[in-house]
Amino acid sequence: MVKQKALGFGYIPDEAQHHFLVQIPRSKKNDIYVYERFSWDNAEVQSSEMEDKNIKVVISFDKWAAIKAAVEKEFNRRLQVSNILVAKFKGGDIPLERLFGKELVLLLWAIENSDPSLISIAIKNWLGLSPEERWWLFTMTNASTGHYANRNGWRIAIRYALTENPIDDKGGIQGNITELLYKKI
Numbered sequence: 001m002v003k004q005k006a007l008g009f010g011y012i013p014d015e016a017q018h019h020f021l022v023q024i025p026r027s028k029k030n031d032i033y034v035y036e037r038f039s040w041d042n043a044e045v046q047s048s049e050m051e052d053k054n055i056k057v058v059i060s061f062d063k064w065a066a067i068k069a070a071v072e073k074e075f076n077r078r079l080q081v082s083n084i085l086v087a088k089f090k091g092g093d094i095p096l097e098r099l100f101g102k103e104l105v106l107l108l109w110a111i112e113n114s115d116p117s118l119i120s121i122a123i124k125n126w127l128g129l130s131p132e133e134r135w136w137l138f139t140m141t142n143a144s145t146g147h148y149a150n151r152n153g154w155r156i157a158i159r160y161a162l163t164e165n166p167i168d169d170k171g172g173i174q175g176n177i178t179e180l181l182y183k184k185i
Helices: 061-081 098-111 116-128 131-145 154-163 177-184
Strands: 019-024 032-037 055-059 092-097
Touching: 019 098, 032 098, 055 098, 061 098, 061 116, 092 098, 098 116, 098 131, 098 154, 116 154, 131 154
Parallel strands: none
Antiparallel strands: 019 032, 019 092, 032 055
């Protein structure tokens, strides 16, 4: 069976315009930007909706490097199950199907202000959540603190929930995630 072609991680512009775009600079000194976008430019260089209001998170190259492999592995596993070509996070603009984008942004929100030594815990806890739980957490957080510069409220709760909670034998957060979040807010 022929694998379905997609741009980046599962993004197919003919199926939906809503997507996320990860902007990875060539220099390790520059930050990674993640945009939420609602249209696709039929051009090599994307320029529409690449403005401040569409930025969901800005993360240092070092923190990005710490999560990149785990995220690639998780997304590519699911793309293979869906018979879609796999991808890599290489330099430049990488589009993500909107649900993958929500999941990535959730993890990045958890680590943006965290101690780098807690990133491995955040990855394990993030992987311990189902995709549906990640989507719900993104939606709740995005509703109140979705802009990259607003690092309060739910964003703080997400950081605590994913970086400072014990990990059970299955690699996920012990207890009910909603309960944990409301304790922190």
